[in-house]
Amino acid sequence: MANRCLCCGQTCEEDGRYHSKCLRRLWNKAIAPKIPFAAKDLPEKVTSSKDHMSISGVQAKALVRLNDDSSEIEFAPSGSTHILKPEPGEYPGLPAMENTCMSMAAALEFPVPPHGLFPMSDGRLCYIVKRFDRTVGGGKIQTETMFQLLGSTDKYSGSLESVGKAVRSHAENVGLDTIDFFERVLFCFIIGNGDMHMKNWALLIRDKKPSLAPCYDLVSSKVYLAKEEDSALMLNAKKNKLKRRDFEALADYLKIDPKAAANVFNKFKDAQERLRELCVNSELNPSMRAKFEDVMAGRFARLFGR
Ligand SMILES: Nc1ncnc2c1ncn2[C@@H]1O[C@H](COP(=O)(O)OP(=O)(O)OP(=O)(O)O)[C@@H](O)[C@H]1O
Ligand SMILES: [Mg+2]
Numbered sequence: 001m002a003n004r005c006l007c008c009g010q011t012c013e014e015d016g017r018y019h020s021k022c023l024r025r026l027w028n029k030a031i032a033p034k035i036p037f038a039a040k041d042l043p044e045k046v047t048s049s050k051d052h053m054s055i056s057g058v059q060a061k062a063l064v065r066l067n068d069d070s071s072e073i074e075f076a077p078s079g080s081t082h083i084l085k086p087e088p089g090e091y092p093g094l095p096a097m098e099n100t101c102m103s104m105a106a107a108l109e110f111p112v113p114p115h116g117l118f119p120m121s122d123g124r125l126c127y128i129v130k131r132f133d134r135t136v137g138g139g140k141i142q143t144e145t146m147f148q149l150l151g152s153t154d155k156y157s158g159s160l161e162s163v164g165k166a167v168r169s170h171a172e173n174v175g176l177d178t179i180d181f182f183e184r185v186l187f188c189f190i191i192g193n194g195d196m197h198m199k200n201w202a203l204l205i206r207d208k209k210p211s212l213a214p215c216y217d218l219v220s221s222k223v224y225l226a227k228e229e230d231s232a233l234m235l236n237a238k239k240n241k242l243k244r245r246d247f248e249a250l251a252d253y254l255k256i257d258p259k260a261a262a263n264v265f266n267k268f269k270d271a272q273e274r275l276r277e278l279c280v281n282s283e284l285n286p287s288m289r290a291k292f293e294d295v296m297a298g299r300f301a302r303l304f305g306r
Contacts, residue, residue: 006125007116009103009278018116026082026114026130027066034072038122039086043075059094061085064128073118073128081134086126091224095127096283097292101191101218102129104278108271110184111214117283125283132204132214142205143213147198155197159234160185163201164254172209178254180212183264186247189230190268190275190303192222192295197232223291244303265303272300 005012007022020030027033042062063080064073073084087095099117106112115129133141146163147155149170164181171177181201188196195217202213222228229239236246244265251261279292 004281004283006099006118006283007103007114008106009100009282022114022116026116026128027070029070031070032118033066033070035084035118035120035126036072037075038120039088039124039126041121042086043077059085059088079138080131081138082128082130084126084128086120087124093284093288094219094224095125097219097223097288098127098217100278100282100284100292101193101220102215104191104275105184105187105215105218107274107278108183108187108267110180110187111212113214113216129216132216144203144205144210145199146201146203149203150198152198155199156232158198159237160231160250161235161253163198163233164250167203167212168254170203170210172211177212178256179260179264182247182251182254182256182261183267184212184215185235185250186264186268186303188218189242189247190296190299191218192220192228192292192299193218194225194228194230195219195221195232200232220292220295222295223288242302247303269300269304272296 002011002013003017004010005019005022006017007026008019010019012019016032018032023030023032039060042060062084063076063082064084065076065079065081066072067074073082085095085098087093095117099115102112102115113130113132115127117125118128120126133143135141146152146166149166150158150162152158164178167177167181168174200217203210204213230242231239233239235242236249238246248261251258251264275296276293279296280289282289284292
């Protein structure tokens with residue numbers, strides 16, 4: 001069986017486990033740097049300084065960059081170019097899960113920053129993603145999460161309608177970003193991502209022009225948590241038992257032309273096999289792959305019937 005690239009998940013005829021092209025996108029050169037540390041060695045307080053609040057989150061993670069000769073990855077409390085997320089003890093395979101979901105998003109042509117899986121010093125794979133809030137020269141690009149923008153106090157309260165409305169009122173390219181947002185909502189439902197709370201939606205403000213930030217933190221939380229809700233935020237006044245008509249109501253609320261909304265549904269229907277294929281060929285272990293495949297099959301059935 002052909003190798004699968006540990007970045008994009010597609011077959012890889014080249015030697016090794018990465019497409020050179022994928023490595024170049026991630027590191028600007030076709031190298032797979034060594035990681036001379038393991039999850040247990042992560043600096044505890046990467047997220048504590050005020051300057052780095054932007055990557056604070058629940059999961060352990062580190063700000064990193066390539067070292068001087070590009071052979072290894074090093075911690076970079078300042079001047080980081082990438083974010084590294086190790087495997088958390090309580091969620092085995094989470095790096096592979098995030099990498100797979102990001103590859104699925106990329107296959108659907110969402111804006112996705114370069115990402116990949118790399119072995120840490122103990123052999124466990126971690127997930128690495130290039131920062132989208134840094135310029136090539138290392139300058140900062142402002143991001144604002146919906147939690148900040150909407151003045152939330154609880155990241156799980158609020159609605160997808162309110163997030164969509166904020167996208168509509170701030171985005172420079174309203175039409176494009178509204179459809180992008182709608183598609184991502186549908187995508188998250190399909191993969192079983194019930195953790196798209198207010199801090200997992202953001203705007204990127206480049207040259208004073210806001211747009212929906214590229215994808216991040218995409219995982220099938222349903223695979224890990226049997227009781228996970230359909231949606232972290234309300235949709236059509238509910239978080240569960242979502243049906244196609246709830247998503248249609250969102251499209252309507254966001255003033256998306258019904259024909260355009262129908263095209264979005266068709267696009268997903270047509271992508272079912274591609275997404276399944278990325279799942280079954282992923283780095284997830286067989287039981288997680290099977291669960292993930294089931295979750296997606298269930299979601300497709302709920303949207304499109306069997
Ligand atoms: N590629 C990226 N470039 C820049 N900023 C990012 C990127 N990925 C994530 N972030 C920022 O870092 C924050 C934390 O990242 P992420 O959501 O992936 O971590 P998490 O710990 O899994 O979050 P959660 O709190 O949802 O569990 C995000 O809210 C986002 O603002
Ligand atoms: Mg998050």
